[in-house]
Amino acid sequence: MGNGFQDAPLKSLDIEAALKHWRNGEGATLTLDMYSHMSTGGGRVFDVDDFARDFYWAVEGKAAGTSVKFETNSIIRAEKNYKSAKYTTDYYYSNPSIEGAYVWGKTSAGFKGVVTVLDNRQLLITGEIRPYNEQFDFARNTWNPPLELARLLGRIWSGDGAGFNIRFVGRGRPIDGIYKLVNPSVLVHVKDREVTYRQAELQSLKDYGALQAERYAALSLEARDERVATRTSTRAPTFRQSENDSMVAYERQKVTETPSFRDSEIKSMRDYERQKAAAT
Structure with a gap:
């Protein structure tokens, strides 16, 4: 579920969660998972066609094959001379929703990625829709008296608390x-981008490599566990046991008869006589 902090971002932010953090969060920044927010949360109202006008002005008059890069981070955009595509929706009017209006009000998102000009006014769009960081409080930000009255009543009903920033982490909703x-x-x-045979082949090889790595890791762990089990089950002899084994071996050597030189000589003569008799 997550706790709303960097290590465990929330998947979504509803009225209950927002008020809980308002009352108990002491103004600490709340962290949300970007993909979840854009797919099923407050950012699901955005779509790629919201950026049509920005795309149009960015590619107008450019030849087929030309690519234009877009960036949501203003610092990177200025450094790289990328384009901006931003859209703001209004939960009060454009997408009326009590919960959306209460938590998000007006909310904005942008496109980060690449737009490539094709023939027949078609565009290949690859990237993601990303939300801009938000803030939850009851500060007045419109000139609409009924709306601001509702906001004031909400502030009174919510009790004491502290406004907080909402920060998004992760990846946005992909567009391709x-x-x-x-x-x-x-x-x-028009259609989703088709995956070429080579792209599919490379992905298959990548997946196969990952599978092989997993199998190798599993086998390595299994072999290691087997070695450990063998070492554990085979007890090493103590010094006293080794000493006793040496004494036993020594006694065996003492009782084993060693033939004398004369016995060996007699045995050799007998073997020689047998060989002569066999030859004749």
């Missing part, structure tokens, strides 16, 4: 497909 610019503000999905 071909779209057509019908006009400067309308972007229509």
Whole structure:
């Protein structure tokens, strides 16, 4: 589930969770998983066609095959001279929702990735939709009297607490497909990008390599465990046991008869006589 901190971000933020952190969080920043937020949470209202106008002005007049990079981080965008694609939606009007309006109000997202110009006003769009960091409080930010009255009542009903920043971590919702610019503000999905045979082959090789690595690791662990078990079950002899074994071996050598030189000579003569008799 997560606790809302860096090591365990929340998957979503509803009214109950927001108020709990308002009352008990002492203003600490709350962390949310970006992908979950954009897929099933407050950011699910965004789609790639929200950035149609930004895409249009970025690629207008450019030849087929030209790629334009977009970035949501303003510092990186300025350093690399990338483009910006940002859209703000309003949970009060555009996407009316009591919970959405209470927690998010107006919320923004941007596109990070690459847009490549194709023929027939089509675009290959590859990247992700990412939310911008937010803040939860009851500060006035509109000129709408009924809305601000509701906000004031919500502040009174919520009790004492502290506003807090909302920070998103992870990856956004992926976008990878071909779209057509019908006009400067309308972007229509044509199809998802097809994976070439070579791409599929490379992915298969990558998956196979990962599988082999897992098997090798499992075998290595199994062999190690077997060695450990063998060493554990085979007890090493003590010094006293080794000393006793040496004495026993010595006594065996003493009682084993060793033939004298004369006995060996007689035995050799007998063997020689047998060989002569066998030859004749």
